[in-house]
Amino acid sequence: MSTAVSIEDLTFAYRGQETPALRGIRKEVQEGSLVVVMGHGGAGKSTLCASLNGIIPHFFRGRYQGRVMVKGLDVARTKVAEMSRRVGLVLQDFDPQLFSTNVELEMAFGPENLCLARGEIKNRIETYLPFLALESFRRREPASLSGGQEQRLAISSVLTLEPEILVMDEPTTDLDPQGREEVLAIARRLR
Ligand SMILES: Nc1ncnc2c1ncn2[C@@H]1O[C@H](COP(=O)(O)OP(=O)(O)O)[C@@H](O)[C@H]1O
């Protein structure tokens, strides 16, 4: 197994902030592993997620020290467009991430932006709809879904991009126990 992610002494302070949001973070993640990060509000979980796909340091600027390597690429030296193909990020507040009029269109949006062929997009939708137990909701409006279904749709709309690494920011927060179990089961199956 090879190393998928290597965080090497990462310290990051948002611009204008004296206290770093992340300080001296070190972690190696091997391919095929599932890592859960826990911490109280403000601990730096979302900041860590953003540092894996390049939103930090490219969009959120600040004092950045150390290095994050993802699949051999130095995140700080790689374009976000390139990183975001490899690292799929499901946002904590994914409502703004969901804006299509039905589930299938939502899942197609990412691959359409990558200019993939129609047939390939269709294949991916047919693969991930059952994987996320969303088949019976394919024509539904995202806004009409339950919390758990909506979370699974947010995950599916990132999975259709087939990223090598999937990062989910608080994917079980606000879900009932069943919804949480479903999300965790998806994570285990993906692994
Ligand atoms: N865009 C931002 N600008 C300045 N400070 C921020 C920004 N986002 C988060 N922070 C600060 O960084 C720290 C870590 O926040 P965050 O990564 O959101 O934690 P968590 O996701 O664990 O709740 C907090 O002190 C927070 O106030």
Ligand SMILES: [Mg+2]
């Ligand atoms: Mg957060």
